[in-house]
Amino acid sequence: MPANLPPQYLKIEAEFRQAATAGSRLEKLRELYRLLPKHKGTEKLQSDLKQKMSELRDEVEEGQKSIGKKSGLSRRVPREGAGQVVLVGPPNAGKSALLASLSNARPEIASYPFTTRNAQPGIMTWEDVPIQLVDLPAIATDFLESWVPTLVRSADAVLLVADLADDDFADGLEAVLTLLAERHAVLVKELPYDDDDESTRQLKTLLVATKLDAEQARDRLAILEEWFQARFPIVAVSAQTGEGLETLRRATYDLLGVIRIYTKAPGKPIDRTRPFTLPVGASVLDLARQVHKDLEHSLKFARVWSGPSSEPRTVKRDHELLDADLVELHTS
Numbered sequence: 001m002p003a004n005l006p007p008q009y010l011k012i013e014a015e016f017r018q019a020a021t022a023g024s025r026l027e028k029l030r031e032l033y034r035l036l037p038k039h040k041g042t043e044k045l046q047s048d049l050k051q052k053m054s055e056l057r058d059e060v061e062e063g064q065k066s067i068g069k070k071s072g073l074s075r076r077v078p079r080e081g082a083g084q085v086v087l088v089g090p091p092n093a094g095k096s097a098l099l100a101s102l103s104n105a106r107p108e109i110a111s112y113p114f115t116t117r118n119a120q121p122g123i124m125t126w127e128d129v130p131i132q133l134v135d136l137p138a139i140a141t142d143f144l145e146s147w148v149p150t151l152v153r154s155a156d157a158v159l160l161v162a163d164l165a166d167d168d169f170a171d172g173l174e175a176v177l178t179l180l181a182e183r184h185a186v187l188v189k190e191l192p193y194d195d196d197d198e199s200t201r202q203l204k205t206l207l208v209a210t211k212l213d214a215e216q217a218r219d220r221l222a223i224l225e226e227w228f229q230a231r232f233p234i235v236a237v238s239a240q241t242g243e244g245l246e247t248l249r250r251a252t253y254d255l256l257g258v259i260r261i262y263t264k265a266p267g268k269p270i271d272r273t274r275p276f277t278l279p280v281g282a283s284v285l286d287l288a289r290q291v292h293k294d295l296e297h298s299l300k301f302a303r304v305w306s307g308p309s310s311e312p313r314t315v316k317r318d319h320e321l322l323d324a325d326l327v328e329l330h331t332s
């Protein structure tokens with residue numbers, strides 16, 4: 001039996017053949033199905049359309065799943081630890097090798113550029129402080145993922161990685177600095193005291209000169225220091241031999257501008273397992289808020305053991321804490 005298809009159906013069928021994506025093809029198929037006269041003569045066509053729609057639905061869902069996975073990995077990295085520090089640098093500089101040698105993460109490391117395509121977090125510990133490092137795709141003049149500057153802007157600090165095995169390391173660094181600045185992420189040695197430019201984010205940055213084990217690396221380091229030491233503090237390391245990595249852990253912690261505070265409940269032993277971390281200049285009250293939200297109102301005073309002294313001092317809520325202080329919070 002002839003199908004007798006209306007002209008509108010034929011038009012949409014042509015559009016279906018032209019449609020570029022699975023999603024738009026599926027849309028066209030749905031329209032075709034609606035337009036198709038439902039009678040005996042179109043039975044075969046109806047069932048073909050249904051079959052095709054079902055296949056396309058699967059394709060679209062698969063696509064969404066993999067996009068979801070990718071963007072989950074690449075676009076947003078939930079914060080963990082005392083701070084989030086991003087690794088940025090030119091292609092092949094050794095960013096992923098650094099993440100691997102400093103943290104529990106196992107990123108892909110390869111001798112060709114543009115290996116890393118997603119944001120990859122890992123936890124590095126300095127003494128008893130966990131710090132989140134986030135490895136990012138390379139930044140170069142002809143290659144900058146649009147989401148990378150966004151992620152850099154939301155970080156607490158930056159490790160700018162320089163390649164001591166590459167004669168052109170300085171050009172690579174300048175390109176990274178320029179491209180990020182154009183996208184309102186300015187890497188700086190010290191944060192300005194008074195920053196009223198809301199559109200631009202300044203980020204405290206440490207320049208990590210890596211591959212110190214490579215041939216002529218020390219000569220290049222001397223040049224790098226000459227050119228860049230006024231702009232950034234510099235730490236030289238080798239992910240391969242481990243040289244300088246302990247200094248780098250400490251310097252990364254310092255970059256965050258936080259203090260570690262240990263706590264102890266009255267009459268209980270000290271909790272040395274995991275310190276609280278607070279911004280430099282934080283008070284007893286700031287600590288109390290972090291320990292428990294109810295403490296903000298109920299806190300009366302604190303006893304603080306500071307430095308090597310074994311004698312505690314009784315202090316008020318606004319007392320400023322120092323790194324490694326031990327604090328006992330009292331509510332009555």
Ligand SMILES: Nc1nc2c(ncn2[C@@H]2O[C@H](COP(=O)(O)OP(=O)(O)OP(=O)(O)O)[C@@H](O)[C@H]2O)c(=O)[nH]1
Nearest residue numbers: 092093094095096097110111114115116138239240
């Ligand atoms: N000699 C030496 N080679 C290193 C060191 N760190 C990394 N490499 C090598 O440098 C190459 C690039 O390392 P990756 O860690 O993948 O570099 P990347 O900066 O993450 O590269 P992209 O993700 O492509 O931007 C690899 O061949 C590494 O083995 C190091 O400390 N010493």
Ligand SMILES: [Mg+2]
Nearest residue numbers: 095096115116
């Ligand atoms: Mg990489």
